[in-house]
Amino acid sequence: MAGMLEPVSRMVNQLSKLPGVGQKTAQRLAYHVLAMPEDQVRELAVALYNGKKQVHYCPVCGDYTDVDPCRICADKGRDTSVVCVVRDPRDVAALERMRDYNGLYHVLHGVISPMDGVGPDDIRIKELMARLQEGTVREVILATNPDIEGEATASYITRLVRPLGIKVTRIAHGVPVGGELEYTDEVTLSQAFQGRREV
Amino acid sequence: MAGMLEPVSRMVNQLSKLPGVGQKTAQRLAYHVLAMPEDQVRELAVALYNGKKQVHYCPVCGDYTDVDPCRICADKGRDTSVVCVVRDPRDVAALERMRDYNGLYHVLHGVISPMDGVGPDDIRIKELMARLQEGTVREVILATNPDIEGEATASYITRLVRPLGIKVTRIAHGVPVGGELEYTDEVTLSQAFQGRREV
Numbered sequence: 001m002a003g004m005l006e007p008v009s010r011m012v013n014q015l016s017k018l019p020g021v022g023q024k025t026a027q028r029l030a031y032h033v034l035a036m037p038e039d040q041v042r043e044l045a046v047a048l049y050n051g052k053k054q055v056h057y058c059p060v061c062g063d064y065t066d067v068d069p070c071r072i073c074a075d076k077g078r079d080t081s082v083v084c085v086v087r088d089p090r091d092v093a094a095l096e097r098m099r100d101y102n103g104l105y106h107v108l109h110g111v112i113s114p115m116d117g118v119g120p121d122d123i124r125i126k127e128l129m130a131r132l133q134e135g136t137v138r139e140v141i142l143a144t145n146p147d148i149e150g151e152a153t154a155s156y157i158t159r160l161v162r163p164l165g166i167k168v169t170r171i172a173h174g175v176p177v178g179g180e181l182e183y184t185d186e187v188t189l190s191q192a193f194q195g196r197r198e199v
Numbered sequence: 200m201a202g203m204l205e206p207v208s209r210m211v212n213q214l215s216k217l218p219g220v221g222q223k224t225a226q227r228l229a230y231h232v233l234a235m236p237e238d239q240v241r242e243l244a245v246a247l248y249n250g251k252k253q254v255h256y257c258p259v260c261g262d263y264t265d266v267d268p269c270r271i272c273a274d275k276g277r278d279t280s281v282v283c284v285v286r287d288p289r290d291v292a293a294l295e296r297m298r299d300y301n302g303l304y305h306v307l308h309g310v311i312s313p314m315d316g317v318g319p320d321d322i323r324i325k326e327l328m329a330r331l332q333e334g335t336v337r338e339v340i341l342a343t344n345p346d347i348e349g350e351a352t353a354s355y356i357t358r359l360v361r362p363l364g365i366k367v368t369r370i371a372h373g374v375p376v377g378g379e380l381e382y383t384d385e386v387t388l389s390q391a392f393q394g395r396r397e398v
Contacts, residue, residue: 004292005254005263005264005265006265007246007249007250007253007254007265008250008254008263010246010249010250011246011247011250013246014242014243014246014247015243015246015247017239017243018228018231018232019227019228019231020224020227025219027292028218028219029217029218030250031288031289032217032218033217033247033250033251034250034251034254034263034288036251038251038252040216041247041248041251042248043213044213044214044216044247045244045245045247045248046244047206047209047210047212047213047214048210048213048214048232048240048243048244048247049240049241049244050206050209051206051207051209051210051229051232051233052232052233052235052237052240053237054206055204055206055207055233064204064207064233065204066204066205066206089230089233090230093203093226
């Protein structure tokens with residue numbers, strides 16, 4: 001940025017790499033940081049760096065963790081016969097907020113996407129198959145997103161898992177609770193019809 | 200946040216203190232940081248902390264600087280007979296982007312605002328008066344915002360400076376370039392009429 005102090009433009013530059021943060025927002029954030037007390041800025045910087053350093057993938061499920069294995073994998077109270085397969089750790093966080101599911105997870109860290117050059121070997125499918133070989137899992141819930149890549153990944157995994165005699169299920173697609181039929185797209189409506197249940 | 204890893208919730212907590220960053224955005228940013236390479240996170244953290252540590256107020260004008268005095272105050276090519284008074288360093292940055300002004304600045308770091316308990320002694324008015332005593336300044340341009348506090352601050356400073364025989368000017372208010380009369384508020388329109396000039 002023209003006329004900006006070098007340390008400030010370095011802040012702006014780094015901040016603008018964050019998602020949803022453009023040059024203008026990065027500038028506003030940088031000036032805010034300059035106006036913050038020094039110890040608060042230190043706390044922010046340390047939280048970011050230490051967070052990144054302490055948090056890594058769980059060797060079992062691939063979710064973010066700061067202990068090995070992660071708290072969910074280590075939890076004796078959880079049902080080890082069910083594994084829910086998701087694309088990334090954010091999905092685990094979303095499903096955990098529902099407080100309804102008591103099984104385990106498997107994070108793929110991506111979905112199959114030939115367009116982006118991501119094949120089955122680039123995501124944690126091998127690790128999933130290794131877990132299933134242990135014989136404790138009786139159901140695999142496929143909870144990848146209902147988009148092209150998510151569906152392709154789900155059917156790829158289905159083809160691998162079904163021969164093992166393990167039940168494979170897919171989360172339901174339909175009209176979101178609180179949503180309106182009028183504003184729901186045709187594909188979702190069609191899925192909602194196909195997935196209808198007797199009340 | 201329920202169920203969130205402690206290092207992650209610390210990141211979210213710190214990020215959500217930034218302006219315009221709510222819980223949701225902070226979570227999205229935190230997950231993005233977790234997915235970044237460690238050295239990039241270090242660069243971000245270091246840029247924030249070092250930026251804050253290296254940048255301080257210029258002892259002369261009060262703008263942000265990493266050298267004393269700041270580059271604008273030290274610039275021999277600038278007109279030392281004109282001082283433009285602004286509320287904060289962001290305003291200096293905005294005016295410098297215009298590349299039209301070659302005088303000096305004085306940053307008040309606030310405006311008089313009895314509602315927020317900010318009086319004349321809480322902003323850098325004393326420092327301005329001390330600079331003016333030196334006798335080199337012949338014009339003070341008041342460039343505080345055209346709102347109640349900005350106007351009150353401008354007229355307070357006018358009353359102090361005019362007796363010193365120094366010219367006091369106020370930036371023009373009017374219809375912004377590219378703006379439309381139809382959507383301009385009455386007060387601005389009225390100011391635009393009062394400030395009309397012969398072409």
